[in-house]
Amino acid sequence: MSAIVWIAAGSLAAWLWLLLCQGFFWRTDVRLPPRREPARWPSVCVVVPARDEAEVLPASLPSLLAQDYPGRAEVLLVDDGSADGTGDLARELARRAGGLPLTVTSAGEPPAGWTGKLWAVRHGMGLARAREPEYLLLTDADIAHAPDSLRELVAAADTGGFDVVSQMARLRVESGWERLVVPAFVYFFAQLYPFRRIGRVGTRTAAAAGGCVLLSARAAERARIPDAIRQAVIDDVALARAVKGGGGRVWLGLAERVDSVRPYPRLVDLWRMVSRSAYAQLRHSPLLLAGTVAGLALVYLAPPVTLVAGAAAGDVTAAAVGGSAWLVMTATYVPMLRYYRQPLWLAPLLPFTAFLYLLMTVDSAVQHHRGRGAAWKGRTYARPDAVAGDEV
Structure with a gap:
């Protein structure tokens, strides 16, 4: 031949x-697992790290404040050194929209050894700890949630006994380049981390989608989140591995009504x-x-x-x-x-x-x-630590 x-x-x-x-991996039917409403709805703090997000915040933050969650819940937005008025805009949106209570705070510049996002998450989780929530919803500032999103996530975690329930938000697909590149991004991710394996007990495969991660407070403390992953550039995967490595259960699937509103119109x-x-x-x-x-x-x-x-x-x-x-x-x-x-x-x-x-x-x-490493919104991490244990 x-x-x-x-x-x-x-x-x-x-x-x-x-x-x-x-x-x-190529199947797209892994959605939220079967669930029922708990007898008592646990308390939740929603932590939103935000750096220069004034462009997308009007399309995302009101959706969080409008959650119809039956239990106690509040939103903590951590302004991560924004220069575009993100914090003030968040307060104004909350004043107009009402809904869940919103606290806007600032984390300050991250110290050496921390990525900016995880330093902001750490600050938000520290504030949440004083409220003693049973769950934390870690969600990005560009993610819009359907009104029942928090209710469904908590019900899935409670019913399935999961320490992490994460949904991969549906990314925006409008421009020609987005149509060509974005679905493939999720396809390649699922090929690396098959969703069906992530939810199985006894497998090493672990991943989450950082835009929407419901995390048990007890699992976060047990796995030392976020301190244990403070240098991780791919922080969502690192979080899931830390939780699963500590004996926790992780679930990841595709979202139906959790959407990213961030545009990526150009190839660059x-x-x-x-x-x-x-x-x-x-x-x-x-x-x-x-x-x-x-x-x-x-x-x-x-x-x-x-x-x-x-x-x-x-x-x-x-x-x-x-x-x-x-x-x-x-x-x-x-x-x-x-x-x-x-x-x-x-x-x-x-x-x-x-x-x-x-x-x-x-x-x-x-x-x-060249020493430029991972760059995002004015910050460059020259030599970020890799996530340990990349075996799938």
Whole structure:
């Protein structure tokens, strides 16, 4: 057999393994588990770290204040050194909207060894501790919640006995680049951390989606959250691993009515979003980077390349095997496009999107080795610690 056939066969074998043996990652039916209303609704503090979020806050904060939660609940917004009036805007929105009580506070600049977001979360959790809540909802300032979101999260945690219940918010998909890149972002995340495995007892797979994390206060204390993960750039995954590593139970699934309102209209916006943490995911390891690039090339780029090369060379076997691998890849992407209500003709373009992600990952490594590291809203973390125990 020719080299093209061998490459195509390797890619097809990889896709058959992903299809059947990687936790059915491509399915999008992992939603909040069966739940019932508890006899007594536990108390909750909602902690919202916010840095320069005046643009999105009017679309997100009122949705938190409007929660119809039957128990005691309040919102703590931590203004993380904003320069755009985020804190004052939050107070004004609360004055207009009413609803749950809102406290706006400031954490100050993070000390050495802390990322800004986790320092703000630590400050908010410290304030919450005085209220003695049974649960903490950690949610980003760009996340809008349906009125029953908190009620459903708490009911799911109480019914299922989970210490963490997290929903991956539905990201905004409006611009052309968002349509091309955003559904693939969630698809790749689910491939790395299959949702079905996360909820199983006895598995090592653990992850959460930082935009919406309901966390048991007892589990947070047991796992020393957030101090134990204070340098983590990928803080949501680190949080879930710390909780699960301490014997807690974690659940993650796709959201139905929890939405991100942050726009990423241009490719450069999406590029920054991905590249700021991609190399941290690889533990800043050149060997893992090389393996990732080779793996992406074999799994995502080889199918169309071997199809075209085989057809051009008259190698029917190479073209057929490469085409079969591309077909399996396309089929696994269709459910995610349906979840995001996007046209299915985008599915065959996944190799191109994967190539963009490959370039973003390489760029993330380049920026790290130039000393720029992860950069977000005016802060740069030159050498952020990688999350320990990345095995899936």
